[in-house]
Amino acid sequence: MADLNQVSNAEVSSSFNGRALWNQAERMLAHDYPFHGAMLSSWNVIVNTSIRTMAIMLSEDQTIEVHFNPEFILSLSPREIVAVQLHEIHHVVLGHVFCKPSDFSNKVAFYVSAEICANEYIREPLPGCPILLSDFRKLKPDQSLRERYECLQKMNLEKYSDIITLDEFSLETCDLETLKSLISSHIESALTNVGLKGLQRLPESFRKSLEELFGDTIRSGISASNAIEQVSSRSGKRKNWRKELQLFAYSLVDPSACMSRPPRRIRHLVGIIPGTRSFPKKPKIMAVIDTSGSISLEMFSSIINELNGIRKIAEVILVQCDDQVQSAKILKDKEKVETLTGRGGTDLRPPFEKDFLKAHKPDAIIYFTDGFGQGPDKRPKVPVLWALIGNNAQKPVQWGKVISLNQDNASID
Helix, strand or coil: CHHHHHHHHHHHHHHHHHHHHHHHHHHHHHHHCHHHHHHHHCCEEEECCCCCCEEEEECCCCCEEEEECHHHHHCCCHHHHHHHHHHHHHHHHCCHHHCCHHHCCCHHHHHHHHHHHHHCCCCCCCCCCCCCHHHCCCCCCCCCHHHHHHHHCCCCCHHHCCCCCCCECCCCCCCHHHHHHHHHHHHHHHHHHHHHHHHHCCCHHHHHHHHHHHHHHHHHHHHHHHHHHHHHHHHCCCECHHHHHHHHHHHHHCCEEECCCCCCCCHHHCCCCCEEECCCCCCEEEEEEECCCCCCHHHHHHHHHHHHHHCCCCEEEEEEECCCEEEEEECCCCCCCCCCCCCCCCECCHHHCHHHHHHHCCCEEEEEECCCCECCCCCCCCCEEEEEECCCCCCCCCCCEEEEEECCEEEEC
């Protein structure tokens, strides 16, 4: 029994660390490659120890899933993971998943063609011995999979007879029209998010390949993005504050890379390859509401609803404060808090006092206020999010993240 538990713990640790590195790379992907990041964020990511490396699959409800073996991910650097994420996305957006390997008589030529096409636009370091366009002098840049397949059929590919591809990408469980419609919807959604600027950051030849396959979809996505930008520029509203609040909370739970901690399997490389750290239990968020008059009862109710949602992943300490702390309590499951306590003057310092922080030991602080009050002189050791309310709200101090609340929407700095 002890051996079985040991294996189970090792598998859990491997999955956890693999997911942590994957998430770190996905954040890098979203920053450096906005379109690809938006595509990947719309797929389900599954840890799967039954596959060798990675695979693109469809769930029973026709949802795109990207599966990865955590041991494979743990063997890579963060930049190599970004490269394999790009590789997976290219198989989808370049239409490789529309091709059935069974329709190609020369399987080696097919897989070599697919690998070359998926790798062609990747500038990040690919792991192992990737198959690259530069390995084949007779092939031209920007050719399609089928064009390269026709050329490769005439070549001697004996050295690739035992080809081991980086991943698996066949989605044969779905009919072609349904698959095209599904991928088109993901591309349109991604372009709606990143807009024309995000599209223009792609290599020109890559954009042309996309336009040949999904021209109408790209135009529709850019049109939707432009419409949203026009509305946003008129109203000054850019992002949903509820979503930004949740992202802040989830960032505390998500395992993050840490250079001061050694990787589990290669501890001697501490400081060179990041380890991971996360909270072994639910993090504790101290949510402070300025009750001096900054918040309407409607906004107060909305905030309580969102804090109840955050309770799924964190323990929430609800603090009401005007010029002094009026109450501090742990928010219970689906608790309805209908009374604002305070309505005196404004002082933002009491919740940051040393004794108060020591008593409650928060892992992060969210402060809902209009910012008109004296802020704390000293920055705490935990992350702080200023949730500023009203069009004339101001950030009370120079540190901390900011979201701006205006009932249903927010901007973020």
